[in-house]
Amino acid sequence: METLFFEGQRIDGFGRVIGETANFDRIVKGVYEITAKEIYGAENTPGLAVFAYGSPGRIELIGGDSDADIFLAERERTPQTKEFREKLKKRLEYFDFSKVDLTNWGNYQDIDTYLQNSLVEGNQVLETRFLIGDESVRDELGEKKKRYDSIDRQLRNFFFNRFYFNQYFRQRVRNGAINIKYCGGGSRDFLFIYWHDKLDRAFSGSEMDDSYQPRVKIGLNRLFERGKITAKKLEDVLEAVSFSMVFRSDLLKINKNTSDRGLTFLDEQTLEKLRFSGYPDSQTIKNIFERYRVSISEVSD
Numbered sequence: 071m072e073t074l075f076f077e078g079q080r081i082d083g084f085g086r087v088i089g090e091t092a093n094f095d096r097i098v099k100g101v102y103e104i105t106a107k108e109i110y111g112a113e114n115t116p117g118l119a120v121f122a123y124g125s126p127g128r129i130e131l132i133g134g135d136s137d138a139d140i141f142l143a144e145r146e147r148t149p150q151t152k153e154f155r156e157k158l159k160k161r162l163e164y165f166d167f168s169k170v171d172l173t174n175w176g177n178y179q180d181i182d183t184y185l186q187n188s189l190v191e192g193n194q195v196l197e198t199r200f201l202i203g204d205e206s207v208r209d210e211l212g213e214k215k216k217r218y219d220s221i222d223r224q225l226r227n228f229f230f231n232r233f234y235f236n237q238y239f240r241q242r243v244r245n246g247a248i249n250i251k252y253c254g255g256g257s258r259d260f261l262f263i264y265w266h267d268k269l270d271r272a273f274s275g276s277e278m279d280d281s282y283q284p285r286v287k288i289g290l291n292r293l294f295e296r297g298k299i300t301a302k303k304l305e306d307v308l309e310a311v312s313f314s315m316v317f318r319s320d321l322l323k324i325n326k327n328t329s330d331r332g333l334t335f336l337d338e339q340t341l342e343k344l345r346f347s348g349y350p351d352s353q354t355i356k357n358i359f360e361r362y363r364v365s366i367s368e369v370s371d
Contacts, residue, residue, distance in 0.1 A: 083315030090133035117145035119203025128285040134322035138167040185218040247337035255367030263289040310362035
């Protein structure tokens with residue numbers, strides 16, 4: 071979907087994140103195979119598999135300067151799996167990620183513990199997407215996800231995070247400038263659209279849509295299909311999300327080699343950098359962002 075961002079330029083945020091995620095998948099799979107051959111002498115890795123979670127897990131990797139969120143599941147911890155984990159992370163750090171976020175836990179016992187006792191780490195497991203490895207591990211993790219991802223847990227997760235982020239967003243301001251990720255209608259709010267989709271499907275007994283599409287887009291389309299938003303609102307919010315994806319990616323790029331690496335505050339310094347990157351004047355950017363932010367917030371809240 072192309073978005074008219076400002077006069078003379080069109081962007082396709084959804085196409086960009088699909089492309090970035092597909093590239094991420096290729097990198098992780100390639101590094102996994104190289105590491106498997108070194109440690110196991112073959113591409114097969116019995117009792118071991120790697121998954122994406124976070125934005126690449128949701129097929130929403132924006133690029134620019136993103137983290138590599140990967141989860142390595144293992145039937146049990148052995149000297150080989152320990153070495154595999156260390157070398158996989160080290161090799162991935164050669165690529166252009168801001169950091170490689172690979173947990174130091176991942177055996178079946180750890181997974182059960184976090185699914186039972188933690189919303190945050192439990193969500194990492196529940197939102198995994200299989201990439202490569204032992205398919206029996208993929209299947210076992212899938213069974214664990216079904217076992218623990220109850221409606222009650224989803225409700226607790228939804229309301230806890232709504233309360234938490236409402237408080238957190240108020241703190242993510244610098245000199246009066248908001249952070250375009252951590253604000254009402256910012257890209258962190260995409261999670262609530264995804265979680266609502268999961269919860270709605272759990273209540274109705276419907277399977278999750280596992281097509282290679284951003285989860286926020288799937289969630290928005292389902293809101294329309296269920297009659298919860300109009301066709302016009304769907305069109306408007308899809309445009310807003312598309313803009314948000316590209317805008318945040320561009321902010322990460324311009325801050326990549328600065329002291330603001332990884333930050334996306336919409337302050338005057340950043341606005342000036344954007345102008346020299348081909349964006350319009352500061353006030354026009356603020357107006358565009360505010361319009362799209364409100365459009366997303368009206369749905370995610």
